[in-house]
Amino acid sequence: MKKPFSSDDSEALYGNRFLTEDAPAGDFPDGGMSALDAMRLVDEELALEGDPQRNLATFVTTWMEPEAQRIIAENLYRNFIDHAEYPISAEIEQRCIRMLADLYHAPGETTGARTQGSSEAIMLGALSLKWKWKQRREAAGKPVDRPNLIFGGDVHVVWDKFCRYFDVEPKIVPLQEGKYTIGPEDVQPLVDENTIGVAAVLGTTFTGHADDIVGINRLLVELKNEQGLDVPLHIDGASGGFVWPFLYPDSEWDFRLEQVRSINVSGHKFGLVYPGIGWLVFREKSDLAEDLVFYENYLGKTDATFTLNFSTGASMVLAQYYNFVRYGREGYAYIMKAMQQNARFLAERLEATGNFELIGADHEQLPLVAFKLAGDKNYDEFDLSWQLSAERGWMLPAYTMPPNAEDVRVLRALVKQTLSREQIDRLADDIVEACATLEKKGGAHASERKKMKTSPGY
Numbered sequence: 001m002k003k004p005f006s007s008d009d010s011e012a013l014y015g016n017r018f019l020t021e022d023a024p025a026g027d028f029p030d031g032g033m034s035a036l037d038a039m040r041l042v043d044e045e046l047a048l049e050g051d052p053q054r055n056l057a058t059f060v061t062t063w064m065e066p067e068a069q070r071i072i073a074e075n076l077y078r079n080f081i082d083h084a085e086y087p088i089s090a091e092i093e094q095r096c097i098r099m100l101a102d103l104y105h106a107p108g109e110t111t112g113a114r115t116q117g118s119s120e121a122i123m124l125g126a127l128s129l130k131w132k133w134k135q136r137r138e139a140a141g142k143p144v145d146r147p148n149l150i151f152g153g154d155v156h157v158v159w160d161k162f163c164r165y166f167d168v169e170p171k172i173v174p175l176q177e178g179k180y181t182i183g184p185e186d187v188q189p190l191v192d193e194n195t196i197g198v199a200a201v202l203g204t205t206f207t208g209h210a211d212d213i214v215g216i217n218r219l220l221v222e223l224k225n226e227q228g229l230d231v232p233l234h235i236d237g238a239s240g241g242f243v244w245p246f247l248y249p250d251s252e253w254d255f256r257l258e259q260v261r262s263i264n265v266s267g268h269k270f271g272l273v274y275p276g277i278g279w280l281v282f283r284e285k286s287d288l289a290e291d292l293v294f295y296e297n298y299l300g301k302t303d304a305t306f307t308l309n310f311s312t313g314a315s316m317v318l319a320q321y322y323n324f325v326r327y328g329r330e331g332y333a334y335i336m337k338a339m340q341q342n343a344r345f346l347a348e349r350l351e352a353t354g355n356f357e358l359i360g361a362d363h364e365q366l367p368l369v370a371f372k373l374a375g376d377k378n379y380d381e382f383d384l385s386w387q388l389s390a391e392r393g394w395m396l397p398a399y400t401m402p403p404n405a406e407d408v409r410v411l412r413a414l415v416k417q418t419l420s421r422e423q424i425d426r427l428a429d430d431i432v433e434a435c436a437t438l439e440k441k442g443g444a445h446a447s448e449r450k451k452m453k454t455s456p457g458y
């Protein structure tokens, strides 16, 4: 006699358990499930996340070529730190560092590290600044208990984190309305013998502009020559490090400038690699404090490590190398220029509405549009961001600028490689529509405002 179907059989035949059951979310599961069920469970949940194509907030790469994806998928098992087992991956990391050092005009042989992103690269670079300062002070018989680091309010939060985690006093230059980057006039009053370094940003998270790096370098060279105070400059090129060399090759911000001793860049932003890769490059080998390098031989070969993590995947290093050889200077320049042209097109469309004021569109800038509402309106930038998301699903971040420019509200649209001219046209139309809705109904309700996100994204 045929066995009647149980409800379990029906689930297996027509659907899956999680059509009618909650997902395991608290207790460690007693039993397992089929591979198909597990895959569907995860896939279906993820389907409700944000759509990267409509996300104008993130700097991080959301698309790579199929060939790059294949390299990533085929090498996921490789533990990057295991140099004994995977010496070729280690050599490929070194190639990437040499190529970046070349791109950034390092004067000779240098050193650096692959990191998880710019945050790790900044922690390591700033630790090296602290250690080198300590060595200089100890050699001169001076106290080492009050290190400070100078940067502007335009930096990413990672710089404050570094200072708190590693006990360094942050000397922060406040921003002002209309002045969203810093220059030598801001740095000069803050420098003293306890300054471990100055951090300048190439492509800020807030408006995409660069600090006056040439001016800050000039000041630091003068201080060195006139007062014997040797203060190094670190460049946070998280975003700009892959933009400036291709869009503004004659603009000096890198090792062409004497006091620039280290640079960080995110491979996973304009380096065009998926998340999980950043780079730290020193001007010269001697800029890396030797005390921070550890030698270990657990994995069958003595290796020097200079990282905050140990085991990690090699795939993104390989993917970065893939991009370097695939695109070269010419390919990166083509992609960056295409994004810049599209950003300018969006900027023109927005300006033509008469509703918006662009922020620093005539300065060197990342391929993005930073803008705010012009004139008096019965709604603000947060309302527009909210309305656009409700009507068309675009994620266009609105945020307030850091102190002392916190009264300025900004909207920022990243124009990435995946955003075509046609899509930008639609985006501009959708922004116009959202403004028209807000004109009629006024700003968002207080209950909606509570749900709004107010950070610049990543």
Ligand SMILES: Cc1ncc(COP(=O)(O)O)c(C=O)c1O
Pocket (backbone or CB within 6 Å): 059, 116, 117, 118, 119, 120, 155, 156, 158, 201, 203, 204, 205, 236, 237, 238, 239, 266, 278, 457, 458
């Ligand atoms: C200027 C700047 N520095 C540092 C970071 C941190 O980089 P990551 O996300 O690669 O750790 C960011 C991220 O947006 C950034 O824009």
